[in-house]
Amino acid sequence: MNTLKLKLILLFCLITITCIGQDCKNSKKMSKKAKKHLVDEEIIKATNFKVLFKKLTQVAIINFVKSNEGYYLSMQLSREYGRRIDIMKENPLIVQFKNDSIITLYPNKSILGKFSIPVTVEFNKPFYKVSPEQLELFASQPIGYVKIYFTSEKVSENKRGIDNIGTFFDYEILNERYQANLIDLANCILQ
Numbered sequence: 001m002n003t004l005k006l007k008l009i010l011l012f013c014l015i016t017i018t019c020i021g022q023d024c025k026n027s028k029k030m031s032k033k034a035k036k037h038l039v040d041e042e043i044i045k046a047t048n049f050k051v052l053f054k055k056l057t058q059v060a061i062i063n064f065v066k067s068n069e070g071y072y073l074s075m076q077l078s079r080e081y082g083r084r085i086d087i088m089k090e091n092p093l094i095v096q097f098k099n100d101s102i103i104t105l106y107p108n109k110s111i112l113g114k115f116s117i118p119v120t121v122e123f124n125k126p127f128y129k130v131s132p133e134q135l136e137l138f139a140s141q142p143i144g145y146v147k148i149y150f151t152s153e154k155v156s157e158n159k160r161g162i163d164n165i166g167t168f169f170d171y172e173i174l175n176e177r178y179q180a181n182l183i184d185l186a187n188c189i190l191q
Contacts, residue, residue: 084115
């Protein structure tokens, strides 16, 4: 009986480790994509993308990248039928967690918006620098709200906000699965 119990426990542990490992593998494809942006850095690890939000004609997917220089939150923001927006080095990403903690991230370089062919979808791919302390917060708290600052005067006023920092899009993350996506990714990049 003890042998059977031991075998079942070992089997359960093996299945658990295998499943966790499959969700948190280093993505070679995402590492190659990160290398195109972070050309002077050695990419150590990159997670797969997960959805941050989907709102009508806008969607953002995110992942984390670890390089020899530190950590990054990579975002691919797509907007259907949008005007070109640029995300410059001085345009922050403000993240509010469900516990009301707020962090501000800045892109490592300016990124000009691009359009797909045919010209119907505009997209941006900024890499925001993340400190180890901020990454720990991502690993422990679900996200409730994001505010993405950008540079463009061609976006209609009813589709953007303006405050003392600049022009932004903001999104409340209501889907609980999306709220927790960064927890999974941050824990993965920390392993």
